[in-house]
Amino acid sequence: MTTEFSFTLHKKDGTARRGTVHTAHGDIRTPAFMPVGTVGTVKGLYMDQVKATGADIILGNTYHLMLRPGAEQVAKLGGLHKFTGWSGPILTDSGGFQIMSLSKIRKIKETGATFQSHLDGRKYELTPERAMEIQQLLGSDIQMQLDQCIQFPHTEKEAEKAMQLSLRWAERSRAAFLSVPQPGHGNFGIVQGGTDEKLRLASAAGLRQIGFEGYAIGGLAVGEGQELMLSTLDFTTPTLPDDKPRYLMGVGTPEDLIESVARGVDMFDCVMPTRSGRHGQAFTRFGRINLRNAKHAADTRPLDAEHPCPALSHYSRAYLHHLIRSGELLGMMLLSWANIAYYQTLMQSMRDAIDIGTFDDFRAATHEQWKRGDISV
Amino acid sequence: MTTEFSFTLHKKDGTARRGTVHTAHGDIRTPAFMPVGTVGTVKGLYMDQVKATGADIILGNTYHLMLRPGAEQVAKLGGLHKFTGWSGPILTDSGGFQIMSLSKIRKIKETGATFQSHLDGRKYELTPERAMEIQQLLGSDIQMQLDQCIQFPHTEKEAEKAMQLSLRWAERSRAAFLSVPQPGHGNFGIVQGGTDEKLRLASAAGLRQIGFEGYAIGGLAVGEGQELMLSTLDFTTPTLPDDKPRYLMGVGTPEDLIESVARGVDMFDCVMPTRSGRHGQAFTRFGRINLRNAKHAADTRPLDAEHPCPALSHYSRAYLHHLIRSGELLGMMLLSWANIAYYQTLMQSMRDAIDIGTFDDFRAATHEQWKRGDISV
Numbered sequence: 176m177t178t179e180f181s182f183t184l185h186k187k188d189g190t191a192r193r194g195t196v197h198t199a200h201g202d203i204r205t206p207a208f209m210p211v212g213t214v215g216t217v218k219g220l221y222m223d224q225v226k227a228t229g230a231d232i233i234l235g236n237t238y239h240l241m242l243r244p245g246a247e248q249v250a251k252l253g254g255l256h257k258f259t260g261w262s263g264p265i266l267t268d269s270g271g272f273q274i275m276s277l278s279k280i281r282k283i284k285e286t287g288a289t290f291q292s293h294l295d296g297r298k299y300e301l302t303p304e305r306a307m308e309i310q311q312l313l314g315s316d317i318q319m320q321l322d323q324c325i326q327f328p329h330t331e332k333e334a335e336k337a338m339q340l341s342l343r344w345a346e347r348s349r350a351a352f353l354s355v356p357q358p359g360h361g362n363f364g365i366v367q368g369g370t371d372e373k374l375r376l377a378s379a380a381g382l383r384q385i386g387f388e389g390y391a392i393g394g395l396a397v398g399e400g401q402e403l404m405l406s407t408l409d410f411t412t413p414t415l416p417d418d419k420p421r422y423l424m425g426v427g428t429p430e431d432l433i434e435s436v437a438r439g440v441d442m443f444d445c446v447m448p449t450r451s452g453r454h455g456q457a458f459t460r461f462g463r464i465n466l467r468n469a470k471h472a473a474d475t476r477p478l479d480a481e482h483p484c485p486a487l488s489h490y491s492r493a494y495l496h497h498l499i500r501s502g503e504l505l506g507m508m509l510l511s512w513a514n515i516a517y518y519q520t521l522m523q524s525m526r527d528a529i530d531i532g533t534f535d536d537f538r539a540a541t542h543e544q545w546k547r548g549d550i551s552v
Numbered sequence: 553m554t555t556e557f558s559f560t561l562h563k564k565d566g567t568a569r570r571g572t573v574h575t576a577h578g579d580i581r582t583p584a585f586m587p588v589g590t591v592g593t594v595k596g597l598y599m600d601q602v603k604a605t606g607a608d609i610i611l612g613n614t615y616h617l618m619l620r621p622g623a624e625q626v627a628k629l630g631g632l633h634k635f636t637g638w639s640g641p642i643l644t645d646s647g648g649f650q651i652m653s654l655s656k657i658r659k660i661k662e663t664g665a666t667f668q669s670h671l672d673g674r675k676y677e678l679t680p681e682r683a684m685e686i687q688q689l690l691g692s693d694i695q696m697q698l699d700q701c702i703q704f705p706h707t708e709k710e711a712e713k714a715m716q717l718s719l720r721w722a723e724r725s726r727a728a729f730l731s732v733p734q735p736g737h738g739n740f741g742i743v744q745g746g747t748d749e750k751l752r753l754a755s756a757a758g759l760r761q762i763g764f765e766g767y768a769i770g771g772l773a774v775g776e777g778q779e780l781m782l783s784t785l786d787f788t789t790p791t792l793p794d795d796k797p798r799y800l801m802g803v804g805t806p807e808d809l810i811e812s813v814a815r816g817v818d819m820f821d822c823v824m825p826t827r828s829g830r831h832g833q834a835f836t837r838f839g840r841i842n843l844r845n846a847k848h849a850a851d852t853r854p855l856d857a858e859h860p861c862p863a864l865s866h867y868s869r870a871y872l873h874h875l876i877r878s879g880e881l882l883g884m885m886l887l888s889w890a891n892i893a894y895y896q897t898l899m900q901s902m903r904d905a906i907d908i909g910t911f912d913d914f915r916a917a918t919h920e921q922w923k924r925g926d927i928s929v
Contacts, residue, residue, distance in 0.1 A: 216875060216882040244849065244874045252852060252870050259871065472621065475629060493629050494636065497621045498593060504881060505593040 180316075180361035180388050182420045186529055190412070190439040193529040196389075196420050198264040198316040199359025200256065203231040205420060205441040206525050208432065208518045209266060211449065214239045215249075215259040218449045219504075219511035222261050228484060228512075229519035232264040232316070234444045237309050238273030241299070242292050246309040254314030266317035266444070269306040269348070271341075271365075272393070272425065275324040283323055283340070303344040307351035307362075315360070319391060320348035322365040327398040334369035334394075341367045341393075342381040349385050361388030363422060369394060370403045372410045379414040389420040392440070396426045405434055412439035429458055429521055430545075433538050436525050448514030453507040455499040458517050459487070460541075461549035466510065471496040484516035557693075557738040557765050559797045563906055567789070567816040570906040573766070573797050575641040575693040576736025577633065580608040582797060582818040583906075585809065585899045586643060587892050588826065591616045592626075592636040595826045596881075596888035599638045605861060605889075606896035609641040609693070611821045614686050615650030618676070619669050623686040631691030643694035643821070646683040646725070648718075648742075649770070649802065652701040660700055660717070680721040684728035684739075692737070696768060697725035699742040704775040711746035711771075718744045718770075719758040726762050738765030740799060746771060747780045749787045756791040767792045768799040769817070773808070782811050789816035806835055806898055807922075810915050813902050825891030830884040832876040835894045836864070837918075838926035843887065848873040861893035 178197050186193040196203040210217045210225055212233045217225050225233060235255055240246060252258045255265055271288070274281050278290035287302030303321040310318035322341040325333055345364045352362040364382035368374030382390060392411055395404045408423070415421050422442035423435050432443055448458060455467040459479050464471075474492040482488045486509045498506030521541075528537035555574050563570040573580040587594045587602055589610045594602050602610060612632055617623060629635045632642055648665070651658050655667035664679030680698040687695035699718040702710055722741045729739040741759035745751030759767060769788055772781045785800070792798050799819035800812050809820055825835060832844040836856050841848075851869040859865045863886045875883030898918075905914035 214874070214878045214880060215871070216880050219881040219885075221882070221885075243878060244870075248850070251850065252868070258868070258874075260867065473625070473628065490637065491629070491635070493621075494592070497591070497635075501591045501620060503591060503593050504596040504884060505598070507881060508596075508598075508885065 178359045180359050182389065182418060184418060188529040188532050188534040189437070191436050191525070191529050191534045192439055192441055193526055194420065194441060196264075196361075196442075198361065199357075200262065200264045200316050201231065203264055203442075204526060206432075206436045206522055206529075207231060207442050208522045209234045209442065209444040210515050210518075211236075211444055211446045212259065212261070213446075214243065215255060217511075217515065219453065219508045220449075220515060222259065224512055225261070225515065226263065228516040229523055230263075230515065232266060233261055235265055235267045235313065235315060236270070236273060237267050237306060237313070238270040238277065240267075240313060241270065241301075241309050242294055246312040250312040250314070254312075256314060264316040265313075267310045267313055267315035267319065268424070269310070269319040269321040269365075270301050271322040272324045274301065275326065285340070285343070287321070287344075288323075303347035304351040307348050311352075311355055311357060317389065318352060318360060318362050320345045320362065320364050320387075322367055322393055324367075324394060324397075325369075327369075329369060331369070331371055331374075334367070334371055335374055338367040338369075338374050338378045341365060342378060345382055346385055349387065363387050363389040363391045365391040365393040365424070366411060366415070367394050370399055370407045375407065375411045376414055379411065383416060387419070389422060390415045391422040391424050393424045395423065396431070396445075401431060401434070404431070405438065408435055408438040408440065429518070430542075432518075432521060433525065433541060437534070437538060448518050449511040452510035452512070452514045455506070455510065457495075457510055458514050459549075460517070460520075460544055461547075462545040464492070464549070466492065466495045466499045466506075468496075478513055479517075482516065482520065484513060486510070486513035487516060555736045557736050559766065559795060561795060565906040565909050565911040566814070568813050568902070568906050568911045569816055569818055570903055571797065571818060573641075573738075573819075575738065576734075577639065577641045577693050578608065580641055580819075581903055583809075583813045583899055583902050584608060584819050585895045586611045586819065586821040587895075588613075588821055588823045589636065589638070590823075591620065592632060594888075594892065596830065596885045597826075597892060599636065601889055602638070602892065603640065605893040606900055607640075607892065609643060610638055612642055612644045612690065612692060613647070613650060614644050614683060614690070615647040615654065617644075617690060618647065618678075618686050619671055623689040627689040627691070631689075633691060641693040642691075644687045644690055644692035644696065645801070646687070646696040646698040647678050648699040649701045651678065652703065662717070662720070664698070664721075665700070680724035681728040684725050688729075688732055688734060694766065695729060695737060695739050697722045697739065697741050697764075699744055699770055701744075701771060701774075702746075704746075706746060708746070708748055708751070711744070711748055712751055715744040715746075715751050715755045718742060719755060722759055723762055726764065740764050740766040740768045742768040742770040742801070743788060743792070744771050747776055747784045752784065752788045753791055756788065760793060764796070766797040766799060768801050770801045772800065773803045778808060778811070781808070782815065785812060785815040785817065806895070807919075809895075809898060810902065810918060814911070814915060825895050826888040829887035829889070829891045832883070832887065834872075834887055835891050836926075837894070837897075837921055838924075839922040841869070841926070843869065843872045843876045843883075845873075855890055856894075859893065859897065861890060863887070863890035864893060
């Protein structure tokens with residue numbers, strides 16, 4: 176069965192959007208949160224747990240996978256879906272962000288990026304064409320253009336230069352993507368330009384002109400703070416086509432997700448639920464709970480007795496506290512699972528609220544509940 | 553429902569024994585392998601996975617649990633079963649072995665052992681009476697006497713001194729155990745005496761005279777090698793009562809398990825399946841497989857396509873290799889799970905073979921299969 180890659184916008188509630196992305200490996204209900212499976216595993220979770228939390232799609236990192244086990248190797252093993260056992264849609268980024276954040280020595284030229292692997296110091300080159308080839312070898316359903324990411328803070332000049340280069344790379348990425356027929360697979364452009372309105376609008380206009388199956392907003396959540404991020408969304412999302420999915424890369428906290436959905440974003444990814452989980456922090460409908468804290472040592476209540484996920488409802492805070500304090504794998508496993516489950520519940524609640532036109536009420540009530548916290552303590 | 557603690561010996565096949573231990577929290581089919589749940593978690597596994605592999609009983613470590621979260625704390629939280637979510641039988645050791653192997657500074661006196669915690673250097677005293685009190689607070693179904701463990705190699709004099717002290721501690725442990733009624737819970741004595749026949753026989757005789765619900769063999773698998781261990785079993789197990797379970801502590805490899813069952817041992821525990829799993833080694837019916845090895849990088853076969861456990865049959869060796877090389881939690885989770893599952897299959901096969909009187913054939917065929925390895929490679 177081959178589906179054409181497409182997006183259906185079902186409903187708008189204010190600026191918030193409810194849609195479905197159709198891909199070769201199934202549908203993605205939006206707004207969607209994509210758990211991050213960096214090297215082909217959502218850290219600490221079994222894929223059937225990921226699925227059962229309600230996640231429709233996961234993300235893989237081109238940078239990590241090209242270094243180990245290598246794109247050609249994954250292709251030989253049948254592609255990323257077969258390799259990992261995840262049968263739903265997969266989005267891969269292009270490597271641009273990790274080249275900025277992880278690689279040891281990097282050089283950005285017009286042709287592409289050269290960098291040293293953070294694993295063994297080996298030198299690699301990543302051009303827009305190679306980034307697309309890698310993603311095609313991986314077989315991902317959504318393939319991102321190569322872009323140049325820059326550190327925050329930066330000068331306007333740096334932001335403009337990187338944005339312009341990313342636009343030229345967008346054009347080359349697009350051509351490379353189109354050169355190989357991949358029915359049901361889509362290619363997203365990435366809007367860059369820091370927090371500058373003029374740059375963001377120019378970037379979005381350039382990408383629209385090239386034409387993609389979806390549009391990502393990159394270069395945010397890199398230290399600029401929530402306020403600047405949201406104000407950047409305020410002027411960026413309205414310039415993106417209404418009939419294509421919008422993906423805010425690397426975001427974020429539950430608060431970020433609600434506020435960004437309110438501003439018309441459809442898709443998200445972030446390591447936060449799994450990374451924070453490994454370090455003992457739980458995200459719940461009562462707000463954040465730091466399980467390392469001694470006050471949980473004798474607390475026999477689960478994180479959320481009402482939640483369908485066993486990680487939230489079947490294990491006492493006292494036990495979770497003990498596991499985390501003891502550095503036990505099960506503590507990391509349970510809190511990563513709990514956080515992914517909570518994130519998916521949050522997305523489902525947002526989808527439901529938009530469906531029935533009560534998104535603003537939901538948003539206010541959720542903020543209120545987080546502020547109130549766990550009053551039964 | 554309260555069961556009296558008892559042991560039923562169903563069948564003997566040569567020296568190998570097939571039985572059932574009845575406890576307050578359910579039955580244990582013997583020969584039995586007990587996965588080690590040091591601090592209240594079998595490392596890297598969910599308790600329902602442990603159960604599904606066929607494990608009837610798990611082990612908890614008194615030493616670790618007394619340091620964190622503390623025995624009184626576990627009791628306040630409802631005991632170890634409730635705290636961990638494991639509803640089947642639990643055996644706890646007495647702390648003697650970890651005082652020898654883990655604590656920083658230790659002093660053994662007639663009264664008991666004083667030692668410094670390996671976690672924070674705090675000083676603790678463990679007497680036979682306190683060891684039993686801790687295990688009663690934890691609520692374990694099988695509670696071990698406090699014994700003095702010594703390093704290998706040792707002089708005969710050291711072995712004799714430790715054995716004699718362990719015997720006196722056995723008497724005090726037994727009195728302490730009997731002072732609190734715990735229907736359905738049992739107390740095991742521990743035979744010590746190194747690899748010396750005279751000492752082992754004296755130890756066993758002393759313990760039989762005190763009288764326990766079961767008898768453990770301690771002080772083996774501490775570096776003496778398989779041959780010495782088995783020859784020690786050869787003269788030790790015949791001196792233990794036929795109508796009580798026999799538990800060989802801290803053993804071992806699959807080979808050790810078969811050879812010890814052949815010598816009349818009923819119960820085992822060992823960290824090997826989980827510890828080796830975390831380090832990339834799988835135990836299978838084809839023998840050991842080191843997943844770190846580069847030869848697995850392109851191998852799409854699972855560890856054992858015929859095995860009912862998903863960890864053995866649903867994941868390619870190439871994926872496991874990648875996960876282990878990448879240091880991913882899922883790699884440790886899957887191989888720990890696979891190893892516990894294989895160990896339980898091995899125990900079930902031994903129980904089946906004894907039931908139908910073909911243990912020697914099974915033992916020969918299994919050694920043959922391990923030697924042959926995975927011929928389809």
